[in-house]
Amino acid sequence: MKQLSLFPEADADMPPVETAKFDERQRIAVKFAPSMSEELRLGQLVAYVGNKTLPLLRLYRYKEAFSFGFVKEFIKRFQLGESDYLFDPFSGMGTTIFTAMQHNVPAIGIDRLPIATFVSRTLPLFFLVEPQAILKTFEDLRVKVAKAEPAEVASDVAIMKVAFPADTLLELRRWKGAIDTLSYPIRDIFLLLFLSILEPCSYTAKDGQFLRLKRDKRIPDPAEMLQSKVYEAENDILSLRCLWGQKGQARFPSVQPADARDLSSVDFEKAPTALITSPPYANRYDYTRTYSLELCFNFVKNFEELKLLRFGVLRSHIESKVTATDKPPHPVIEEVVNILRERGKALNNPRIPDMLTAYFVDMRKVISEWARVLAPNAKVAMVVDNVRFEGEMVPVDLVLSEMAEEFGFRVEQVITARYKGNSSQQMGKYGRVPVRESIVIWQKS
Numbered sequence: 001m002k003q004l005s006l007f008p009e010a011d012a013d014m015p016p017v018e019t020a021k022f023d024e025r026q027r028i029a030v031k032f033a034p035s036m037s038e039e040l041r042l043g044q045l046v047a048y049v050g051n052k053t054l055p056l057l058r059l060y061r062y063k064e065a066f067s068f069g070f071v072k073e074f075i076k077r078f079q080l081g082e083s084d085y086l087f088d089p090f091s092g093m094g095t096t097i098f099t100a101m102q103h104n105v106p107a108i109g110i111d112r113l114p115i116a117t118f119v120s121r122t123l124p125l126f127f128l129v130e131p132q133a134i135l136k137t138f139e140d141l142r143v144k145v146a147k148a149e150p151a152e153v154a155s156d157v158a159i160m161k162v163a164f165p166a167d168t169l170l171e172l173r174r175w176k177g178a179i180d181t182l183s184y185p186i187r188d189i190f191l192l193l194f195l196s197i198l199e200p201c202s203y204t205a206k207d208g209q210f211l212r213l214k215r216d217k218r219i220p221d222p223a224e225m226l227q228s229k230v231y232e233a234e235n236d237i238l239s240l241r242c243l244w245g246q247k248g249q250a251r252f253p254s255v256q257p258a259d260a261r262d263l264s265s266v267d268f269e270k271a272p273t274a275l276i277t278s279p280p281y282a283n284r285y286d287y288t289r290t291y292s293l294e295l296c297f298n299f300v301k302n303f304e305e306l307k308l309l310r311f312g313v314l315r316s317h318i319e320s321k322v323t324a325t326d327k328p329p330h331p332v333i334e335e336v337v338n339i340l341r342e343r344g345k346a347l348n349n350p351r352i353p354d355m356l357t358a359y360f361v362d363m364r365k366v367i368s369e370w371a372r373v374l375a376p377n378a379k380v381a382m383v384v385d386n387v388r389f390e391g392e393m394v395p396v397d398l399v400l401s402e403m404a405e406e407f408g409f410r411v412e413q414v415i416t417a418r419y420k421g422n423s424s425q426q427m428g429k430y431g432r433v434p435v436r437e438s439i440v441i442w443q444k445s
Contacts, residue, residue: 024331028398036414043418045070046383046437055236056123060196062093066278066383071099074381078274080105087272089260090279094120097253110258110266112313114299115291121255122192125185131237137186138230141178151176154296156303159211163202163293171222176297197225198293210289261365263373271375278383282359282396286317315358322354329364332399336392352389364403371407380442386435397438404442413441
């Protein structure tokens, strides 16, 4: 019996294959339709909003993070325990490994962005300090800060020249100089609290792809802002002890600076048995711009170092550089890129095709590394966001899933957690089309 084709145009009585135009997005949607489902109750869990009221996780606003509740959900689904080893290759603020610590699951996280690895590494340190220790240190610092030597910052970075009133910048530099004289771990704890007040003490606001300047913004006093954070941290320490007890003797998760595209430098204790993560989305956002104040205050010395970092992270932003050997690594991406290139100057930004190409080239490398380091039968839960450019939808969840199959993963589920809107520009030109934010579930064969 002749097998019916999902694409009748490819049947023998139709024109030759080379003359027919296939819709790769239709093909991949049909292929994965049996694996797709909706769990819209997970919608809030895939966003940072779930951390806003949780002790410690609320102290630093890393708005691209998912929530404690999301990780808890998949630790339970994957039935992870003390014999497992959980890996997050895009650790961000460290929600995955922090949650794992609360559930006695050994974990390791890596990130290429230094502010991310710093926050990931520092949050567990709050378990080591006694109640009132942070407040006492703050009172000691407040006496010394007026005479403290101002810390060096990357002052040649453009945003640093306009982000603060001159007197506020000087005071912040003095606070940073005073904090630098402290000893570990209280120094790192105070530095995290200090970094969390930079945005509110500036004319900037984190707004997607960049820091937006708001010249009419009222700038608070840095000492008052830091004191507020200290009180918040003290309350969180007490809350933690009520919720989870004393973790001072617990085994802290490992955090390492590394690039998910090449895991050869990562010091794994053993092959990870599970992976829970969310990579940067292919949405043009540049984290080195979003977190540039924090980077300039502690992690880069000048614009050249910031630029090296910008071009060294996963290529998900519009300034990503594409090499001559970079080609769309998947038929769906080739289809979309070709359509967008044909539009030429009509594109909102002519570099979008290059960004999409580079992003999926990089993610293919990432997935190949996961296949290499994960233990047999390891489970993967990854939050990804589909994107739409000039009316052309990119099914990121399905493309990455088909790539994963190339490297020996079995695609178990593609769960829609929520539907997101489009920009007003897109809706005006192409209509409103909901965009999936998904959780892909794979298992290494």
